[in-house]
Amino acid sequence: MTHPYTYIDPNARVAPNVKIDPFTVIHGDVQIGEGTWIGSNVTIMDGTRIGKNCRIFPGAVLGAIPQDLKFAGERTTVEIGDNTTIREFVTINRGTTDRWKTKVGNNCLIMAYSHIAHDCLIGDNCILSNSVQLAGHVVMGDWAWIAGVSAVHQFVTIGQHAYIAGGSLVSKDVPPYIKAVRNPLSYGGVNSVGLKRRGFELEKINHILDIYRIIFNKGLNTSQALEFIEEELTASDERDEIVTFIRESGRGIIKRFTKGATEED
Known part of the structure; x- marks a missing residue:
């Protein structure tokens, strides 16, 4: 299931039926669960934990060190739940001493070119549309959805079942069950459709x-x-x-x- 042009560190723990395409690099302190597919030109770095039946598309970089000047090489992780899809060129950074991990839950869809910074905690069944950018320490509840080309300020919390419109700048917390729309970002009613x-x-x-x-x-x-x-x-x-x-x-x-x-x- 592993192409000969793929490099897997001998210390990595990869389930037997994981499929890994060519030109992907997997570092040593990595765990990948059963049934997962890793596309071409993916880089999975130390501290990354990937669950079962995930799909990681070409160009993604998971587990790079935080883009945080306070980071001093601590042993931290990125944790990806089961059945989660990570599309092309997504980047997810490891945690810092604040939470020691960055986490993406089960059944999530992280679309192309999105970035999830250090210490973010993403719940289950969440969607980040194309080019969503999360700064550090962001928390998203289950079933939250951020539409494309939105940017979320560090330490923002987004409640479960919330929907944030495309192109938003999110600098305040977004309570659960609502739609956040307009500029500046404002309450736009309850997310009744969702x-x-x-x-x-x-x-x-x-x-x-x-x-x-x-x-x-x-x-x-x-x-x-x-x-x-x-x-x-x-x-x-x-x-x-x-x-x-x-x-x-x-x-x-x-x-x-x-x-x-x-x-x-």
Whole structure:
């Protein structure tokens, strides 16, 4: 299953049925799970862990050291879950002492020319469209989707089931279940289409809509809105997740779009 023009370090742990195309280089401290395919001209560097049934397309570079001047050669990792596809020329860097790893979950699609920097944690079933650029320490919840040619600031958190429109500059946290659109990036409603596709019932989607109407449309500040939600709305996993996400936001959440707003606002 390995082409003679491929180099595999004898210390690498590669499952027997992994298929590796020519001109790929696999370093020593690497693990690759069963059923994975590695295309041509891929470089898999020390510290990379790849799960089962993944597809790594030509030109990808996985496990390069962080582009972080504080990095001093620590033993860190890149971890790729099962059934994940990594398209052409994607780069994923190892972690630093902050989290010691960069992680991409199961069933993800990382499209061509995307970059995932050190210490990013990407959940399951996530999609990064072409040329998405994640700075260090970004966290994405399960089922989050970032459309093409978007850039995400370091330490940003993106909630599960969130959708971010193409060409976005993401400098604030994006709460779960919503669409983030426009420039500057703003609340664009609940991601109802995505939620329906994933089996959310209409009643639950409407409940999420009610929560975000209070946060963005009722004229309350964030603290007042969260207190109102907890006092007036029926308890649910979605309600508690949204409230906790906003309370724990390190960078503050995106705002409702206001005509004439600027990024500085």
